[in-house]
Structures are given as structure tokens and as C-alpha cells.
Amino acid sequence: MAVRERRGLGRGSPAEWRQRLLLLLVVGGCSGRIHRLALTGEKRADIQLNSFGFYANGSLEVELSLLRLGLQETEEKSPLVGFSLSRVQSGSIRSYSSRNSQECPLQKNSSNFLVLFLINTKDLQVRVRKYGEQKKLLISPGLLPREPFELGLPKPEPTVTPKAGSATTTGDKAKPKPEVSQGPSGKDKELVLGLGHLNNSYNFSFHVVIGSRAEEGQYNLNFHNCYNSIPGREHPFDITVMIRERNPEGFLSAAEIPLFKLYMVMSACFLAAGIFWVSVLCRNTYNVFKIHWLMAALAFTKSISLLFHSINYYFINSKGHPIEGLAVMHYITHLLKGALLFITIALIGSGWAFVKYVLSDKEKKIFGIVIPLQVLANVAYIVIESREEGASDYGLWKEILFLVDLICCGAILFPVVWSIRHLQDASGTDGKVAVNLAKLKLFRHYYVMVICYVYFTRIIAILLRVAVPFQWQWLYQLLVEGSTLAFFVLTGYKFQPAGDNPYLQLPQEDEEDVKMEQV
Known part of the structure; x- marks a missing residue:
């Protein structure tokens, strides 16, 4: 649609041209704090998706609706694609800015990362790994249900989650199912999300809730594709992701509320x-x-x-x-x-x-x-x-x-x-x-x-x-x-x-x- 609009700028009167140009300048910002990002032919190894200041009971929702890596099945034992969630003291400082560009942050237990979402395209799973002492971050599969006053609908009845471990197909989209398995220590449970696969593309969703005041802070959400870490050997990939962030008082970050x-x-x-x-x-x-x-x-x-x-x-x-x-x-x-x-x-x-x-x-x-x-x-x-x-x-x-x-x-x-x-x-x-x-x-x-x-x-x-x-x-x-x-x-x-x-x-x-x- 954006391509058709840009091609149409050369037609019509000068007034229509100015109006269309002005609409194009603001159309990308209309999503506000509900972010929607679609990249095609991307070659970056690290993508800084967003930075947001959360108070207690704030929530982060991420829906990866399309991920097309554009490469053959790999024999790597450890995943090289995924998301990272980190907390910093200031929104102007990136947690991985000083690392070696050829090092894969998903394969290294870095103290800068709180949570890693490791996408395993071979087993169709997304493993969630927590680091540090941030144990009260509540991570769950899927998106949060919309509140009745937002949708104008009555509150839905609770539903029973189907048995996890596989992906089912509804219509034309494969929906992943979550599963929970024992971690390496046998004591802590490691969350494993199902990864949907359809037409050579992958999809899944998750949400994070800031459980207490100890977890309040400025969080950075990044996407990593370590296949592109080596210069000259990048593989173009496509990604479409939706990010919704909220604080108890609204959609603004903690620093933007006043x-x-x-x-x-x-x-x-x-x-x-x-x-x-x-x-x-x-x-x-x-x-x-x-x-x-x-x-x-x-x-x-x-x-x-x-x-x-x-x-x-x-x-x-x-x-x-x-x-x-x-x-x-x-x-x-x-x-x-x-x-x-x-x-x-x-x-x-x-x-x-x-x-x-x-x-x-x-x-x-x-x-x-x-x-x-x-x-x-x-x-x-x-x-x-x-x-x-x-x-x-x-x-x-x-x-x-x-x-x-x-x-x-x-x-x-x-x-x-x-x-x-x-x-x-x-x-x-x-x-x-x-x-x-x-x-x-x-x-x-x-x-x-x-x-x-x-x-x-x-x-x-x-x-x-x-x-x-x-x-x-x-x-x-x-x-x-x-x-x-x-x-x-x-x-x-x-x-x-x-x-x-x-x-x-x-x-x-x-x-x-x-x-x-x-x-």
C-alpha cells in the first residue's frame, strides 16, 4: 500500500500532492506507543526495536506475525535468532553497544540481558531463558486479553488452554501452542513457546508483566539475527512485529507521563x-x-x-x-x-x-x-x-x-x-x-x-x-x-x-x- 501511495504522488494537482506528502509523513507515527514494524530484505544483525520505562504492573506485549529468514535448514545445535530484553539505567544507553559485532549475544550468558527468547526453527520452539535476579518478571505466551472498556465488549469467559507442544492451523495461519518443561537444573521451570510455521515463515507471541517495584526500570527490546554477524555473509530476512507497551496510568513511558x-x-x-x-x-x-x-x-x-x-x-x-x-x-x-x-x-x-x-x-x-x-x-x-x-x-x-x-x-x-x-x-x-x-x-x-x-x-x-x-x-x-x-x-x-x-x-x-x- 505504501508503494502505491508513493507512486501516486506524481499525479494530481500541487495541492493534492502536498496533502498526500503530509499524510505520508505522519502515517508511520499514527500507531503511537502501539508499535508496528515491518522490514523487508533486512540485513542487520541487531535491531533496536524499542525502549520503554515500566512501573510496577506495567506490561510488554510482542507479536511476531512474520519471520522469514531466507536460508536453508541449519545444523546448528543452538539457535542464532531471537529477542533479548534488557534493563538499563538510561534510555540513551544500549546494553550491547560495546560488544564485538561478530559475537552472538544469544550464545553468551551476558549480565546485560534479563531474558532471551531463543527461536529454534528446527524444533519449532522458542525457549525463554532468564538471567540475573529478576525472577518476578511474569512471562507468558500469547497477548494479554483486551479489557472490556477498551473493546466495548463484555468480559470473555475463561477458556481452557489446549495441550501444548504442537502448532495447530486455523484458517491460513499456524498458531503456536505453549509448553512448559523442566530446566537444566531440574528445579526451575523453563518456559517453552510453540513456534508457528506456515509458508516458510514463523510466528509466535508473548507478554511480560513487571511484577513488583524491584523490577521497575528502563527496558530495551532488541531482535538478533546472528547469521548476519559476519560482514559480507549477511542473509536478507523479513520480519513483521507488533509491540504494545503499557503502564498502569496509560500507554506512555515512565519518563513521558509528566x-x-x-x-x-x-x-x-x-x-x-x-x-x-x-x-x-x-x-x-x-x-x-x-x-x-x-x-x-x-x-x-x-x-x-x-x-x-x-x-x-x-x-x-x-x-x-x-x-x-x-x-x-x-x-x-x-x-x-x-x-x-x-x-x-x-x-x-x-x-x-x-x-x-x-x-x-x-x-x-x-x-x-x-x-x-x-x-x-x-x-x-x-x-x-x-x-x-x-x-x-x-x-x-x-x-x-x-x-x-x-x-x-x-x-x-x-x-x-x-x-x-x-x-x-x-x-x-x-x-x-x-x-x-x-x-x-x-x-x-x-x-x-x-x-x-x-x-x-x-x-x-x-x-x-x-x-x-x-x-x-x-x-x-x-x-x-x-x-x-x-x-x-x-x-x-x-x-x-x-x-x-x-x-x-x-x-x-x-x-x-x-x-x-x-x-
Whole structure:
């Protein structure tokens, strides 16, 4: 279906083309926290499916509806394909990132893994092996029954599980049956799931329940195909998997549960700041420049973007997926906010309207670089939001977003640096030392403000996300939004349209300097 939609983009009017393209950008993200991933011709040995923060009584459901390995029957005694479930302190750290790429994690008792689901295609079994002390993880075959209020149906009667050990066929799909056998020690029972086999493809399902508070944490679910561990000897395979994660309060991860209230409060703060800024502009109409209204538009756009972001999280928590129309509005406002932010910072740093009314050639080139990069960064953000974490190009787009964002942050500093150098050179040549030193001090203050904003929202925020426990990772978003609000307020205070503001006295003095230079 996706192929047919992409081929159809070349037909129809430009308005229809834009509408279809926008729908394609959000269609992948409509599943929300109910993830559905379908890969064809995949060659990766390790696939990072998802990361989620669970509280007690949270549940993880996995349904592998199709697995086609594309290789002949193997004589290996131990399985080389399966899932791994691991727990880490932070969602940003992968449990197997430091291992040798040619080592198979399914054949090695690693302390990083809590549970391994070993798929044995020869015996049509999936053996579940537990490691460590996490004995209260409740692992069972099949998916959890949907609650009556979710399905709108009466509660089903309990059914008797058929005898395990074989796969039965219902319709066109082979359904695996679970069995429980004695483990190697003879004391602990090892869960063995039945593996369905139909038309050279395999399927099974299981669910995990976090039994107690001792098992709470950030869990990573990964898929491993050790046949592809050796470079140059990869075997393409197909996989279709559904992942449903829940906490007692809804579908959001532990670190995302407070985000609905956080974004709503921050949206109100930016809205209040924008209204106050407009009231200041209306009281000082004589000293208001166009860039003042651009700053007001940025505050309101930021507020609207956070509002749609908050509403999206509300519907994801309650339904497991966002509303498509609200998601589209969030992407549009996010794009406008990103472009307005960097343009405003660059214009203020260059002294446009406050110091001069014409941009130099170097400053025009900066704008020619920053604006396209911001478009690329927002496209990368939309792609990341609309793709599953296990998609082949997810990591590439994430790296593009990080790199482009750093380039934009570095590029907007150049106009400020050029203004500072210009004022340093002019302070000893035009006879107005006191005035130029005042200008230099103000531009240095703004330069420090931009540096602190970039430093806190990029470096410090990332370090905070890695350092704090899984349930406090929402502090990352709090630091980013709080730093942005503080930056907006300080910038507005420095550039407020008041008669005694040194910035507003500069254009008249610069016009006199231009006349003297012409003479």
C-alpha cells in the first residue's frame, strides 16, 4: 500500500500532492506507543526495536506475525535468532553497544540481558531463558486479553488452554501452542513457546508483566539475527512485529507521563510572555521595530507548538496513538518555531534594525545557510517522529538531526562575533570610545546569552538525560523548555522598546558615522 501511495504522488494537482506528502509523513507515527514494524530484505544483525520505562504492573506485549529468514535448514545445535530484553539505567544507553559485532549475544550468558527468547526453527520452539535476579518478571505466551472498556465488549469467559507442544492451523495461519518443561537444573521451570510455521515463515507471541517495584526500570527490546554477524555473509530476512507497551496510568513511558502537564504549563508561560510583550510594544509604539513583532510571533508560535505537543501526549496516553490532525498541526508549528527562532537570533546578533538596516554579504550568506538547514532539521524531526525506532533509516535521520542542529547553533554565533569585532575595531578610530564600549558590552552580554542557551539545551540537557534515573528523564524536557523561556525573557528585556535603551539610541549615531565616512 505504501508503494502505491508513493507512486501516486506524481499525479494530481500541487495541492493534492502536498496533502498526500503530509499524510505520508505522519502515517508511520499514527500507531503511537502501539508499535508496528515491518522490514523487508533486512540485513542487520541487531535491531533496536524499542525502549520503554515500566512501573510496577506495567506490561510488554510482542507479536511476531512474520519471520522469514531466507536460508536453508541449519545444523546448528543452538539457535542464532531471537529477542533479548534488557534493563538499563538510561534510555540513551544500549546494553550491547560495546560488544564485538561478530559475537552472538544469544550464545553468551551476558549480565546485560534479563531474558532471551531463543527461536529454534528446527524444533519449532522458542525457549525463554532468564538471567540475573529478576525472577518476578511474569512471562507468558500469547497477548494479554483486551479489557472490556477498551473493546466495548463484555468480559470473555475463561477458556481452557489446549495441550501444548504442537502448532495447530486455523484458517491460513499456524498458531503456536505453549509448553512448559523442566530446566537444566531440574528445579526451575523453563518456559517453552510453540513456534508457528506456515509458508516458510514463523510466528509466535508473548507478554511480560513487571511484577513488583524491584523490577521497575528502563527496558530495551532488541531482535538478533546472528547469521548476519559476519560482514559480507549477511542473509536478507523479513520480519513483521507488533509491540504494545503499557503502564498502569496509560500507554506512555515512565519518563513521558509528566510531559502532558509540563508542555501545557510551558505553553501557558510562553503565551503569557507573548501577551506581555505585545502589551509592551503597544505602550511604546514610537520605538518599536519590525523585529519586535517577529519576537512576538516567535513566542506565540512556540506556545501553540507546545499546546499541540501536550494534546498529542494526552491522546497517546489514553488511546495508544495520536490524532492525525493534531500531529500535523504540531509538525507545522514546530517547523515555523524552529525557523523563526534561528532567524530572530541571527537578526538580533547582526544588529539589524537596532544598529543597522542593511545586512552585509557575509550575514546574508549565513541566512542562506541557516534557513535551508533548519528546513532539513525539521524534515529529519518529522521523519524520526513518524518512524519506528527499529526502522533501517531511523538512526541515519537521528544523526542528521543532531549534526544539522549543531551546525545551525554554530552558524548563528557568527553574526554576533562579527558585530563584536566591528565594535572593537571602531572603538579606537571614530572618536566615540564611550559609545562603542557600551555597544561592545551589550553585544558581549547577548553573545554569552546565546552560548548559555545552546550549552544548556544541547550539552547539559543530554548529560542530564543520561545521568538521572529512568522516571526522572522528563527533567531533560523541563531543562530545555525552561532554558528557552529564560532566553526569551532575557532577550526581550535587553531589546525592549524603551526610550533609554542603549540599543535604540544606536541607529542615530550610526547614521552620523556613515555620513562622516562618505564625506
